[in-house]
Amino acid sequence: MLLIHCPHCNEERPELEFAYAGEAHIVRPNEAEQAEMSDADWSKFMFIRDNIRGDHAERWWHAHGCNMFFNAIRNTVTDKFTMTYKVCQKRPTEHQIKVAKND
Ligand SMILES: [Zn+2]
Numbered sequence: 001m002l003l004i005h006c007p008h009c010n011e012e013r014p015e016l017e018f019a020y021a022g023e024a025h026i027v028r029p030n031e032a033e034q035a036e037m038s039d040a041d042w043s044k045f046m047f048i049r050d051n052i053r054g055d056h057a058e059r060w061w062h063a064h065g066c067n068m069f070f071n072a073i074r075n076t077v078t079d080k081f082t083m084t085y086k087v088c089q090k091r092p093t094e095h096q097i098k099v100a101k102n103d
Contacts, residue, residue: 005084006084007084013062013065018060024058024059055073058071058073073097
């Protein structure tokens with residue numbers, strides 16, 4: 001069984017308690033920026049996401065636990081979670097991801 005570390009509960013919990021919630025670090029344009037956006041740009045913001053082969057920053061939801069969202073670096077090839085972190089934290093650098101893999 002795949003275990004996922006929730007940074008809020010600070011526990012490893014079974015994957016069945018979690019739900020994938022999309023790509024992390026997607027910044028919604030403010031109202032002024034939205035007013036200037038073309039339909040094509042708005043469509044791109046709403047629907048187009050990266051499809052990375054390798055380490056991907058993702059948003060996860062501890063739906064059957066603390067009910068909090070958090071971010072994770074997950075390898076899309078191996079399905080291995082390298083690290084999880086709170087939504088308020090910055091995306092880890094490549095160096096931080098590399099160090100976490102060696103832990
Ligand atoms: Zn939790």
